[in-house]
Amino acid sequence: MTGLASLAKRLPRASRLQSSATPANRFSTSGRNHNYADTLPNLKIGAHTRVLFQGFTGRQATANVKESLEWGTKIVGGVKPGVEGEHLGLPIFPSVRVAQEKSKPDASAIYVPGNQTAKAVEEAIEAEIPLVVAVAEHVPIHDLLRIHSMLRTQSKTRLVGANCPGIISAVGKCRIGFQPLPCFAPGNVGIVAKSGTLSYEAVASTTRAGLGQSLCIGMGGDVLAGTNFVDALNIFENDPDTQGIILIGEIGGEAELDAAKWIEDYRRRSANPKPIMGVVAGLQARPGRIMGHAGAWVAPGEPDANDKEKALARAGVVMVDHPEKFGNGMKTLLSNRANGHSTMFTPNIGGQKRGLHTMRRISPITSPKAPSQAQSRSLYIKRSEAFDMLREKSINVRENTFPSSSYIPLSITVDRTALSPCIMIPSPASRNSPLKIPFDYNATTLGNNIDSLVTAIATRLSLRETEHAKLSELIENLWQIFKEKEAFLLETKISSSSDGVLEVQDARFGFDDAAFKSSGRQEAVHQLRDTKSEVPEEVEAEQDGIVYIKLEGDGKIGTLVNGAGLAMNTVDAIARHGGSCANFLDTGGKATSETVKSSFRIIKSDPRVEVIFVNIFGGLTRCDMIAEGIIMAFRDLGMTVPVVVRLRGTNEERGQQMIAESKLPGLQAFDSFEEAARAVCPAK
Structure with missing residues (x-):
């Protein structure tokens, strides 16, 4: 059994949280x-x-x-x-x-x-x-x-x-x-x-x-x-x-x-x-x-x-x-x-109808797996900037990369199941399912947590025993960067040079923007953000408290939705109806008439958009306020594309009535999502 396989057997996913240091607070009792x-x-x-x-x-x-x-x-x-x-x-x-x-x-x-x-x-x-x-x-x-x-x-x-x-x-x-x-x-x-x-x-x-x-x-x-x-x-x-x-x-x-x-x-x-x-x-x-x-x-x-x-x-x-x-x-x-009947059904995952689906299943859009540089609610810094952070910790870096066969991926990230930080390395069992080794956040150093890990990685890199301490030091330094600068992901590729020096030949570091935006921490890290390299409309939307993502392809339907989950589901459901969306847009759960107007301005700037679909569920947001914003946008922005509105929730009847009474050309209101979706999607 290889070192990694042995480690995987002893440390299954999220099964065990170890700590080499006891937290310095009243919650320091043993987890047993x-x-x-x-x-x-x-x-x-x-x-x-x-x-x-x-x-x-x-x-x-x-x-x-x-x-x-x-x-x-x-x-x-x-x-x-x-x-x-x-x-x-x-x-x-x-x-x-x-x-x-x-x-x-x-x-x-x-x-x-x-x-x-x-x-x-x-x-x-x-x-x-x-x-x-x-x-x-x-x-x-x-x-x-x-x-x-x-x-x-x-x-x-x-x-x-x-x-x-x-x-x-x-x-x-x-x-x-x-x-x-x-x-x-x-x-x-x-x-x-x-x-x-x-x-x-x-x-x-x-x-x-x-x-x-x-x-x-x-x-x-x-x-x-x-x-x-x-x-x-x-x-x-x-x-x-x-x-x-x-x-x-x-x-x-x-x-x-x-x-x-x-x-x-x-x-x-x-x-x-x-x-x-x-x-x-x-x-x-x-x-x-x-x-x-x-x-x-x-x-x-x-x-x-x-x-x-x-x-x-x-x-x-x-x-x-x-x-x-x-x-x-x-x-x-x-x-x-x-009535004693089973609620089971035989799923038909492949394609047409299954369960209670009533619409045709469309395969998800395929796009490159490499993440976009422009992010929302997080910050990925440039490779050179990540290297600067590594050098500050006296970690060797190599600007010219080796062939892929000569390095091993090593990351520190967040294990969402274990609710803790973790070290992530390739799994011996599956290339697409990395091995995560969680550890206690309050550990000042990883200590014995990484002994077995170091041995396993060193075996993969064919390191001599004398180099194990260097690998341990590298992991400890990565952990210090992760904690000191409030990262959520530190991805590296490490290798051993011909003279036995451990080097990082590639790095991708992501940092939590909430630490800066809500708490004023990590200003130096977040000053590294280069908004000029991002999509201008996405930056503009962020300034108005709107999350806007321009989707690739030839989508012709602009979307305006309140709530991230509902916005994602709207894009999914439109695809299943045979349509294609030009954007994802979340006005937030507390949308106002002003944010709706700003959203229309941003969507309208995309020349691909031929129709706009507004899908609002009024919880904290009132449907009559949304209707007011839609009418305001029509009058102030010179709307020329048709707008289909689906309003449900708080004050839904009043909102639908306001849109009907406005008698604005190209503006339709619906109660049912299915009816509204059919109105914006091409006939099948």
């Missing part, structure tokens, strides 16, 4: 006595749940508390550091610790900005609050790596998020998050989703079908999720309120594959399993690009959306191409189950 999985029951919220708010007196928290109280959520007060008093008739506590002692909350909703979120979560963990829900976007990745290192050593607190809509029990009238309440109805369908807007679509669909929801868990779109699909599935399996399950995935990580394995096992051990439906967004996503959500990108060795969709279908999940179809589809599956 504490298991984060023990906190799973804390997810089963309901009428009994006592909710605390952190960031209680802020504008967003105040509005949320008013709505949630009116709906029936049991809120016991909130925290404002160092302040005691009253707000909205509820007590203000000076700290989470005091709030825990006086009000005994079961859960805490964290409503603070991304740069303050980790500190707030840490406070809640220290106070042993059973459930913590963090909704903020742009929480720095390294802040979350530190939080997960803490969570791993305790068994009291469960985290949902960050960057998520939260968790809500429609049966128990308990909302911890910012979900649009008018969409929800008490019922029997459990929903777990990466995407907020796609989950709202699923909620609205099941409500319209008369099914309603039991428990809805937003795991969020970040790289590191405190609660994942398998966690939610474990809750739904034993929840008497949940009779059917909906799973909403997207590109990034392997959580959907983990879910597929769980579902296969569940169907084997259950005589009458609960039906499960699903959708995966990002089939048309551009390789290497971050598609709106911070975690919506495919790292080396990870599955793409097509792989995930196939795995879930093989496991017995009934896949759909748009969440609008969940309601009637689940109604049929539940009826079959009640």
Whole structure:
């Protein structure tokens, strides 16, 4: 057995987290006595749940508390550091610790900005609050790596998020998050989703079908999720309120594959399993690009959306191409189950119809695998700049590359399943599935963690034993760069020269922009960004808070969508209808009439666009506000291409009425996604 094969056998993917250094905080107890999985029951919220708010007196928290109280959520007060008093008739506590002692909350909703979120979560963990829900976007990745290192050593607190809509029990009238309440109805369908807007679509669909929801868990779109699909599935399996399950995935990580394995096992051990439906967004996503959500990108060795969709279908999940179809589809599956019929089907992955698909399957766009230099919500620096960082650590670099056979890839990145940093090297079993060796984020040095790894890599490089120390030093220095500069990916290719010197002959380094944009850290790194080399429209959109990605090819349909998951799914569904999109555009979950107008201006600048498809699900965003922005854009920008609008959600009837009454030529409004998609796609 080779060194790598032996290492792979001893260290299976995400199975073991080792640390050579004990974290210098109160969470330094041995992992043998504490298991984060023990906190799973804390997810089963309901009428009994006592909710605390952190960031209680802020504008967003105040509005949320008013709505949630009116709906029936049991809120016991909130925290404002160092302040005691009253707000909205509820007590203000000076700290989470005091709030825990006086009000005994079961859960805490964290409503603070991304740069303050980790500190707030840490406070809640220290106070042993059973459930913590963090909704903020742009929480720095390294802040979350530190939080997960803490969570791993305790068994009291469960985290949902960050960057998520939260968790809500429609049966128990308990909302911890910012979900649009008018969409929800008490019922029997459990929903777990990466995407907020796609989950709202699923909620609205099941409500319209008369099914309603039991428990809805937003795991969020970040790289590191405190609660994942398998966690939610474990809750739904034993929840008497949940009779059917909906799973909403997207590109990034392997959580959907983990879910597929769980579902296969569940169907084997259950005589009458609960039906499960699903959708995966990002089939048309551009390789290497971050598609709106911070975690919506495919790292080396990870599955793409097509792989995930196939795995879930093989496991017995009934896949759909748009969440609008969940309601009637689940109604049929539940009826079959009640009548003793199997909810299984034989998937036809290859092409035409399967499950509840009603539209023709189009193969995803093929494009070069090399990631684009222009990124959204991250920064990849130039090779020469990466080499400069390596030289600062006295690491030898070689400008002229060797043949591919003479080097070995070595990376430090984030293991999304283990929720920790990891060293990544080629797997002896599969070229396309690298071996990841996770380790504790709080390790000041890797120490014994890399002894076996060094031996294995040294064997591959035919290094002498005297050179092992140099390899160990190289890995340690890479880890220091990763941590000091808040990277999310350090890819290198290392080799040994003829005189036995270890060299890095290629490097690709990626850094988390949330550390800079939300926390003001790593300014020197982010000053390396060269916006002149990026797509001008994408840079312009970013300045307006819009995520815009210009898609390659001859796409003629411009898209304007609120929410990253919904935007990806819109591009996918249009392709399945036979159309081709020119862009991905996410206005964000809180789109305004001004951002809609800015979006139209950017889409209109693409000469390929012959029709614009606006797909809005109004959660926090009101449909009448969106309609106002669309009408404003028509009048102010001199629109000459037709615009098809699909409005659903908050104030949908008013929004559709405003568009109809505007009588603007070429502007149409629809309630149904299918009808709107047919209006923008070529007839088949």
